[in-house]
Amino acid sequence: MNCDEIRERLPALIDRELEPGELAEVEKHLAECPECRSEKSRQEKFTTSVKISLEGLRPSDRFIKRVIEKLPEGASPEAREAEAAAARKKGLVSLAVAVVVIVLALLAMLLAARYKAKQEKGGAPPAPEPAPAAAPASPAAPAAPAAPTAPAAPAAPANNP
Numbered sequence: 001m002n003c004d005e006i007r008e009r010l011p012a013l014i015d016r017e018l019e020p021g022e023l024a025e026v027e028k029h030l031a032e033c034p035e036c037r038s039e040k041s042r043q044e045k046f047t048t049s050v051k052i053s054l055e056g057l058r059p060s061d062r063f064i065k066r067v068i069e070k071l072p073e074g075a076s077p078e079a080r081e082a083e084a085a086a087a088r089k090k091g092l093v094s095l096a097v098a099v100v101v102i103v104l105a106l107l108a109m110l111l112a113a114r115y116k117a118k119q120e121k122g123g124a125p126p127a128p129e130p131a132p133a134a135a136p137a138s139p140a141a142p143a144a145p146a147a148p149t150a151p152a153a154p155a156a157p158a159n160n161p
């Protein structure tokens with residue numbers, strides 16, 4: 001197996017869902033390939049954090065019971081239990097997908113907001129404002145009467161010691 005094939009199997013490896021034969025091959029490759037090893041630990045970390053954030057979101061017992069009740073009558077208790085476990089897992093997976101989608105959406109919004117702020121700050125030059133300089137003096141404003149010259153401040157009385 002090459003690195004790509006190994007990496008395709010990392011999620012299954014982390015979930016311990018690999019066939020024994022594949023598992024041996026993947027582990028052998030990981031022992032020899034530092035790149036795939038670090039990819040594996042990256043995925044492991046991510047998977048663990050998603051699982052932790054989902055700890056409180058397990059489907060309720062009532063939901064599980066409803067699923068069991070919907071199973072065919074003839075199903076053995078073991079089969080029913082297996083179905084229930086599958087339903088539980090499915091619920092977790094769709095929750096995980098939902099969480100990932102929400103996180104990505106938030107990230108996209110954050111990036112968009114940042115990008116916009118950056119553009120507004122230093123990007124395009126400000127729009128030219130109509131220059132009123134060339135316009136004739138507005139007739140509305142009467143020429144202000146010359147401000148009376150302030151009377152010269154009386155000389156401070158000499159207060160020489």
Ligand SMILES: [Zn+2]
Nearest residue numbers: 003033035036
């Ligand atoms: Zn590799």
